[in-house]
């Protein structure tokens with residue numbers, strides 16, 4: 696399966712999500728760092744924007760009610776799984 | 783609790799199936815310094831940590847290790863997927879195929895199944911954090927060994943990313959150790 700466009704949008708999410716993860720770990724041991732805190736919040740905003748846009752096109756990214764079921768059927772079991780996507 | 787996110791932490795690509803490399807990489811799935819060991823080691827240790835920082839670091843790094851387990855699993859899957867049975871036999875992966883076909887299993891590179899004895903938990907936060915720092919260095923070393931075992935630049939990319947993460951985790955555990963040592967000193971004073 697060629698998932699070119701989907702993989703491209705997913706890559707932007709992976710990059711933003713990685714930044715958020717990295718800042719999260721850093722803030723765990725540097726909770727007073729105001730610059731890191733501001734970067735984390737900004738990254739969060741960007742990440743959410745990309746996630747909502749992706750979900751409109753390809754279905755939910757998160758299970759258990761953290762993502763909307765934007766389509767009129769249960770797309771969770773239909774869109775490709777992480778190990779099936781060809782990047 | 784945990785919520786599943788339907789994505790890998792990073793894209794995982796391989797140039798071509800390579801069952802021999804799969805046999806080596808699977809060690810970071812179910813070997814002593816692998817990602818299952820790492821995730822379980824940290825998530826299990828959280829309960830006896832004395833500070834919010836230490837509990838946070840263990841929760842967050844433990845969760846990232848679960849994501850790494852999925853990255854390694856995908857890498858192994860893609861290295862085996864589509865490989866003909868002759869290639870599997872030629873790579874001496876027949877020993878794996880006999881019991882597991884192309885499915886994944888928690889084994890080291892020699893096929894030895896995962897055991898809980900790979901992980902320790904003493905209940906002493908100073909000892910446990912040292913254990914984690916050593917574990918991160920050992921995982922980094924194994925990723926470097928694996929990088930030497932492949933010529934596939936796409937596989938190398940994935941292994942390099944995972945190696946870098948071990949260095950960052952080592953750093954965060956070091957900071958946590960200093961913080962917990964400080965906490966223990968203050969407790970003794972008052």
Ligand SMILES: [Fe+2]
Nearest residue numbers: 820947948951
């Ligand atoms: Fe790690």
